[in-house]
Amino acid sequence: MVGTDLIDRQANRQAVDGIRHTRKPDDRDVLVDIQDLCTYFYTPEGVVHALGGVDLKIGRGRTLGLVGESGCGKTVLALTILRLIPEPPGKIVRGRVLFEGTDLLSLDQAGIREIRGNKISMIFQEPMTSLNPVFTIGSQIEEVLMLHQSHRAPTRKQARTLAVELLDMVGIPYPHRRIDDYPHQLSGGMCQRVMIAMALACRPSLMIADEPTTALDVTTQAQILALMGELKEELNTSILLVTHDLGVVAQSCEDVAVMYTGNVVEHASVEDIFSRPLHPYTKGLMRSIPTVDARRRGERLHAIPGNVPTLRDMPKGCTFHNRCDEVMDVCRHERPLMFRPHPDHCVRCWRYTNG
């Protein structure tokens, strides 16, 4: 058991390592290098393997889209990077998160607090509930600045000036007036802009955005995505964009990782994922997107049969085998390794053993 597990881990490493080697041999381009990350939750009903050995790299100044259905571990991965997993019941069992060379998992509480909000910041799905309703948006941004950037904003007054600049940067009209507003006075889109302003206050190297536009209208979503893209260029920030919307991924990401039941099943550039998806799950996702033309041709939507298995009772072997239309015998018994059929393309599926 231990033996196969180790081989599995090494194979994954080799496949993921290969991805960047072909593109840019210089490892300094990698901002975050996640290696064999496992996070488990110990519940009364048993151990839940929320992350089962994730390998992932985020390039500097690039946007990585993390796609998957609810319960696949996207959010747990984001929270694990920031060490925000509640312990107990959660526990980061093994693995490393190398951020600019340091392993975040080995830092003490003071050390990780230096990183959190400062080098790595986070935007959550619900802008309205992530802001404190009893403080003005100005005082909330000032707090971030005074806590982490005391050299840039030693006094409240200077922090306020910076906060106005930030609000202006994220496109809030009349920032000097809006700064004294409370969150309930702003619309959802405006609140999300404030969240982005807070996240960018310290010019982080990595911004984790967990479903930042899911609660917003399409027109507002388009504005927020455009804004994030522009600010990324301006500040050379990397973005980990967690989403379930393939359209959002196609429009705003450079790399894509597809997650299923606590594991990355496919990892490639956005062009490759959309032009030649390899994993049957990714293929299924692509075909299940409805279009106007499809209906006119009288086509039925392709639906992946069955449901996402709950993390508690995972099928044996490949966790996708009971929904897969390309299932083989080996899939039912053995967990697939990460294979690399193309230089920049990893996939966790037995179909690509020759790669």
Added chain:
Amino acid sequence: MKPILEIHKLKKTFPITSGVFRKSAGVVKAVDGVDLDIRPNETLGLVGESGCGKTTLSKMILALEKPDSGSIRFEGLDVVNARRGSLSQVRRGIQVVFQDPFGSLNPRRKIGSIIEEPMIIHREGSRVQRAKRVRELLEMVGLNEDILPRYPHEFSGGQRQRICIARALAVNPRLLICDEPVSALDVSIQAQVINLLVDLQKELKLSYLFISHNLSVVGYISHRVAVMYKGRIVELADASALFESPLHPYTGCLMDAVPEARPRKGPVLRSLKRGGIEQVSTDLPSGCAYRAWCPRAEEICERETPVLEKKGKDHFVACHLAAPQD
């Protein structure tokens, strides 16, 4: 064919109050003169941003909200002034499936009793007949009958939405209002529920009012689509015509905003950058509500409120500047 639902000049306003004494501070025109009809066996898609009045409109159709003026007729019955007998008749004919399958099933009741309840309310059948009907309904929505003694928390979102659909179908409605029925579901599950709705429509000759902000889903499932903006229908057309050649500038803006599931070539989403589309829909004295954001706005747009006019075969637009289609 005669429409199954006819809505005529429907209006609904809500007062805005402010301060400690709830002083009136104007009104929000949630629905501002809507004319719409739904034909038998047809899916009418209704799209628009949050706050445009989609849900208020659907509540009035369900007789849950009373309009200020205008009329709604369902199969000839007056919905607005329906009382007792006729109200029950309306409610049996129009059923609804809500967005959040987690919030719309009573967590303390078993699936069997949830699906049976509408029939008890409308006094349909004996106990044995109802039990038989519940089994039929489960089969229709693709669920197994061994789920009957279980509770909602044991099911995933997609399964719960199937249960909600089964419950809505229990009293043989002719019109089903689907208020964002798939937006809370995962992509792979979404497709299953959409396929189910399409199949049920064919089998039971249902009409749907399909409300969503997801244009690709609406485009797929609808025969005709109505676009709503600040309480008014600004465009109404055949689904393929609307998506091929949107005539109202707002419809065009909505379509541009939808992220296409295809990697982009070059910069996109630029046109929408830093414009304030989000504004509370309070009063505009006159004219087109969209004129402030409209790239083509002219003097007439400020002076006169555009009405829905026929500009092509089955294509209606409320815009002074829309050119007629052959």
